[in-house]
Amino acid sequence: MGFLHLFIVNKSGGLILHRPLGPSAPKINTNDWLRIGSTFHSLHAIAAEASPVKLPGNKNPGENRVYVLYFELLQSATYIAVRIKVCSSHLVCCTSINTTNVLAGADDGIEEIEGGGVILKCLQTRTGIKFVLTAEPGTADLDSVLREIYVLYSECALKDPFYELEMPIRCELFTLAVDGLIERLESGGVKSR
Amino acid sequence: MSRSAQSNTNLLDRPLGRSGGRVGGSSDATSVSLSAFAYVYSELVQYHQGRAASVSELERRLESAGYGVGLKVLELVAYRSKETKRETRLMSMLQFVSSSVWKSLFGKAADSLERSIDHADEFMIVDYEPITSTFVSVPQDLGQLSADAYVSGIIAGVLDGAGFSARVTAHSVDLEDGEYSKPNTTGMPPRKDKAVFLVKFSPEVLSRDAALDR
Numbered sequence: 001m002g003f004l005h006l007f008i009v010n011k012s013g014g015l016i017l018h019r020p021l022g023p024s025a026p027k028i029n030t031n032d033w034l035r036i037g038s039t040f041h042s043l044h045a046i047a048a049e050a051s052p053v054k055l056p057g058n059k060n061p062g063e064n065r066v067y068v069l070y071f072e073l074l075q076s077a078t079y080i081a082v083r084i085k086v087c088s089s090h091l092v093c094c095t096s097i098n099t100t101n102v103l104a105g106a107d108d109g110i111e112e113i114e115g116g117g118v119i120l121k122c123l124q125t126r127t128g129i130k131f132v133l134t135a136e137p138g139t140a141d142l143d144s145v146l147r148e149i150y151v152l153y154s155e156c157a158l159k160d161p162f163y164e165l166e167m168p169i170r171c172e173l174f175t176l177a178v179d180g181l182i183e184r185l186e187s188g189g190v191k192s193r
Numbered sequence: 194m195s196r197s198a199q200s201n202t203n204l205l206d207r208p209l210g211r212s213g214g215r216v217g218g219s220s221d222a223t224s225v226s227l228s229a230f231a232y233v234y235s236e237l238v239q240y241h242q243g244r245a246a247s248v249s250e251l252e253r254r255l256e257s258a259g260y261g262v263g264l265k266v267l268e269l270v271a272y273r274s275k276e277t278k279r280e281t282r283l284m285s286m287l288q289f290v291s292s293s294v295w296k297s298l299f300g301k302a303a304d305s306l307e308r309s310i311d312h313a314d315e316f317m318i319v320d321y322e323p324i325t326s327t328f329v330s331v332p333q334d335l336g337q338l339s340a341d342a343y344v345s346g347i348i349a350g351v352l353d354g355a356g357f358s359a360r361v362t363a364h365s366v367d368l369e370d371g372e373y374s375k376p377n378t379t380g381m382p383p384r385k386d387k388a389v390f391l392v393k394f395s396p397e398v399l400s401r402d403a404a405l406d407r
Contacts, residue, residue: 152380159231159328161238162335171330176382 002136003182004118006149007033010166011128013041017169021182024136040110040132044122048108121146129153145185152177224300231328238329238340248338256346256361263350270297279355283394283402286357291318294351299324304373304387314399316392318348321373323388326365327381339363341388348390359394 003021005028010016015037018028028036109130113120119139123131123146131146131153156174157163163171237258238251245251270293271279280286291303299320309315326340339345341363349361365386373387 148380155228155328155381156330159228159235160330161235161242161340162330162332170332173328173330173382177380180382181380 002139003145003185004134004136006134006178007037007040007132008153008169009037009041009130009132012166013038014166016167017174019175019178021133021178022186040122041130044109044124044130047110123147123150125150145181148181149178152181227324227327230324234325234343235328237343248335252338252342252363255340255342256349259343259346259348260350260353263347263352264354265350266294266298266347267351267354270294273297281356282405283357283398286352286355287316287318287392290348290351294348295320298347309391312393314394314396316394318390318392320344320388320390321368322384326388327384337364339365339388341365341390344388345390348392352392352394357394357398359392359398361393362391364389364391 002024004025006017006019006021007015008017015034018033018037020027109124110122112122114137117137118134119137119142120132120134121142122133123143125131131149133142133146133149135142152174153169156177157169157171160171160173163169169175238255241254241258242251245254274293280289287306291306295301295303303318304321305317305319307317307319309317320341323341323344325343329340331338331340345361345363349359352359352361366389367386368384
């Protein structure tokens with residue numbers, strides 16, 4: 001199981017947590033992290049607009065705009081993929097952007113980016129918080145891991161009276177719980193809930 | 194329990210849960226979810242934190258919040274228990290607190306009751322998993338704050354109501370290796386500390402208890 005990084009972006013695009021999850025995770029300095037966080041947030045928002053499927057409520061923009069947005073999207077996705085995997089020879093080979101997200105009930109946006117030797121999965125909650133997980137290809141069951149992390153967030157961070165919403169997460173319990181979860185996954189098979 | 198199609202009572206006036214008791218709930222009370230309690234308690238702490246100027250003032254506010262609960266819990270548990278006489282001896286009062294009161298509040302008896310070696314008037318009630326601090330991570334700048342100050346207020350209320358005035362404080366003591374372990378069923382990391390409630394009785398309580406021995 002090769003988990004690389006976990007990062008959490010709040011409703012306004014600010015990064016509230018970034019955590020390396022394994023030994024193969026590349027080192028990224030804080031400024032780069034903040035840039036990745038806000039870039040991903042904007043990508044996510046743009047992807048919601050760029051849907052080729054006709055959305056209910058007439059959310060489709062005009063035709064020309066769709067193609068321009070797709071191009072911008074691919075450019076920015078390349079930026080993220082190169083930063084996260086830090087391999088300049090690999091560029092994004094394929095980008096899969098699902099614009100309907102049934103699971104967490106959030107409207108639209110990026111669910112998965114695949115390519116360049118890295119898989120990036122995103123879970124957006126109804127409150128606009130995005131949990132993003134990067135891993136090496138072949139890591140199983142990233143969706144359930146994301147949902148577990150969401151549960152841990154709602155237990156350790158949201159029930160903590162000293163945690164302010166939308167602020168960087170400083171709850172020791174949350175980081176311990178995430179580390180424990182990753183450890184359990186690395187050692188013994190997939191934990192299903 | 195039969196209910197008419199349109200209930201005339203206000204939602205807030207109806208009893209919590211079903212009066213028949215749910216399957217798996219505690220014997221004489223219905224149960225409330227731990228998450229609901231955790232959220233309400235978190236709000237209580239934030240409310241007091243906004244009004245307190247220092248860590249010790251926050252602890253005092255939490256303790257006084259629990260004090261009223263303690264007075265009422267004493268009356269309720271004493272009424273519902275099988276005993277017809279009230280406790281007048283120190284040790285039996287402490288047993289009452291650490292078993293009956295704990296069971297009615299938290300569903301299980303306290304993990305241990307100890308007497309301090311250094312001071313004759315100090316006793317310690319230990320709980321390995323206090324629900325008030327299960328989800329709390331105290332930041333560094335708040336130092337020694339214990340989120341269980343609410344429970345120490347409850348204990349103080351119970352003891353004061355019964356005529357044993359005491360000063361109760363909550364402390365988080367690190368767990369020794371292998372002292373306590375339980376299988377990890379939830380995803381939460383295992384606790385690194387236990388809650389110790391230090392009960393320091395006033396001198397007149399001790400002298401009264403000593404006089405009863407004679």
